[in-house]
Amino acid sequence: MISSSNWLLWALLSAVFAAMTAIFAKIGIQGVDSDLATLVRTGFIVVILSLFVVMAGKWTNPLNLSGKTWVFLGLSGLATGASWVCYFRALQIGDASKVAPVDKLSLVLVAIFAFAFLGERPIAREWAGIALVAAGVVLLALKR
Template identity: 70%
Template sequence: MPAWFAWALMSAVFAAFTAIFAKVGLAGIDPDMATLVRVVIITGVLAVFVAVTGKWGNPAMFTPRNWIFLTLSALATGASWVCYFRALQIGDASKVAPVDKFSLVLVAVFAVLFLGERPAPREWLGIALVAAGVMVLSLRR
């Protein structure tokens, strides 16, 4: 198993717990305030992690390109979290999470458009199956 796959699988497990814990934690509170609390906690945990592992570096060494794209990524993450928490508060976690994972399909399309990546036909099949699965899981009966 490649190292990237193990990390990606762990990411999926933690993302699943994120949905469950957030759904329970959002009961009776504003989702935007909940998102802020989450960000503060994450910031503290990551600061400790980076310091303890000796990875603390000088951000002044980042290039302008690093700053621009990390800022854009942070803004996209924040917008995603705000939307996700609102969706979780009003919808079923078992329906919200699969729609959120439609990002997998969008990442593939954006990677082709902006990064020049070229998924193989077998990979496109998997991406199409994910898209179909999102539709099946999100449709109401």
Template identity: 65%
Template structure:
């Protein structure tokens, strides 16, 4: 039987992402969203340094391949772009609308995983992705 540990981490991620939206919306009042992203990044960097030190998870990078470096750098750039766009959207819009649209990433991940990772979602998974899309549209464009 496959471990369900991933589910607990995914639920924790969702909970922290929800707090991120609320805390950011409050914290963005009266300041530039790009500079706020910089502050957020510094906090994350400091927290990760402390976490890696506490858990002893520092490791050498000499064994990293060119592919490791390329895709970690691309992931970092995509993360940074996502954060900048998310904070700007939060600054301009309602958190209750921005957060659901941000979750369209669920659908995009599935589509990109089909194309690039050769994953094959089941009919049930496609139906769920369709429901997520419908839910995002209902929440984001409420009147």
């Protein structure tokens, strides 16, 4: 069983599933409007995650969550939805091997936003890695 406290393993699994998402989505959106495809995908996510939460015994009344939690989870949901709409549109018109890495520019933005808003302070080595990711995105995005 996977330890629930091993963040690196969970992050690597997230990367694997994100990669599979890009490939499956690229195949699935052929001949389908990208916004409709996003809606269908979201429906699957709602059903599967709902089953997981209930079957894992993690269901609690969401109305008991704080107002702050509702606001920030709502904002996160809006950002996720906007990201998915943009991602599927980009996948529909671009190569998955280029779209997905450019989408991961979010890694650079997360580091910058976490520095600015959460007080996180990456060390020089970590900033160097973040800069390399940014440089890789630029190289991928450049026209031939």
